[in-house]
Amino acid sequence: MWVICNCYKRTFRSATKYILFNENLKIARGPRTSLSCRRWYAKTNNTSKRGRTAIFQQLDKSQSLPETDSTLTSLQKAMKSGDDFIYGVTPVYAALTVKTRNPIRCLYLQEKADFSKRKDAALLQQIIQMAEEANIPSKTLNKGDLNNLSGQRPHQGIVLQAAPLQLDYIDQLPSAGLSPNKPAPVWLALDEVMDPQNLGSLLRTACFLGITGVAICNKNSAPLSGTVSKASAGAMELMTIHAVRNMSRFLQNSQRQGWYILGASMEKDTVNIENIHPSIPVVLVLGSEGFGLRTNVQNVCDGFVAIQRRFSSNCNTEVAFSIIDSLNVGVAGGILMEQLRASRDY
Incomplete structure (x- = not known):
């Protein structure tokens, strides 16, 4: 289709000076079109008056492709499904063993990968067998596609597509009572x-040390994703994760049921964990990275606990004292959980 601007009084001789409409983008180009020409063309064709070098004509909606799932690949459909992608040998094995995710849709394996030469070859073979027995389809993908499913994180050549874990919402802990025996x-x-790495680390430690239960905030917490499952070494798949809608109210309600609320804080007067009687049920509360416990949560706590700093003789103590004032919440939580459990072993 050819258009000659009516603001010019002469005929263009060169083909490159014609205004040629691109049939796909419907863009008219012309090196010497004037502002008045563009305004006239926009007015007569009901298009935008703006633009310095191009005139845009509205696309005919009948010519545009409909945005349907038929235009997506099977991998794109999987990524848009809302499912979780569990990656890594141990998390996938844990998810297939406990079967708390329902449904489990597909097992993806890296193509051309020789699993027989790996140290975990027996566990990988067991995973494949478990998937077959549960009638879970298996597909092979290249490493790049598996990287996309795992968010560019190490997946060890295996990814499991499954429904998200369901949170168990609670408003308070039940009365535990006092048992001197x-x-x-x-x-x-x-x-x-x-941080998903910290959350995964805490879940792994809680599972390992025999912590009775874990409660997280419904909002402003890391989701129970494949990243958390990998960081927990599969412990997240084995535990029931409880969620609370209001942390301070949950702690207050549990406090009325006889629970001792122990907050981790470096800014408050602290108590010695060994002085808390083993017969008293305890809720250990850890705050977010960098900010610690919120004020309304601190106001509920019965006491606070901190980890004493003991700097290595191999570092500059004066500088270390000014810049290393706390521990990662995952590490700090592990130390405090171990101290609590150790004080109750009798």
């Missing part, structure tokens, strides 16, 4: 822990 339970409450 056996140690009371210990719960872990995480107040807005946002």
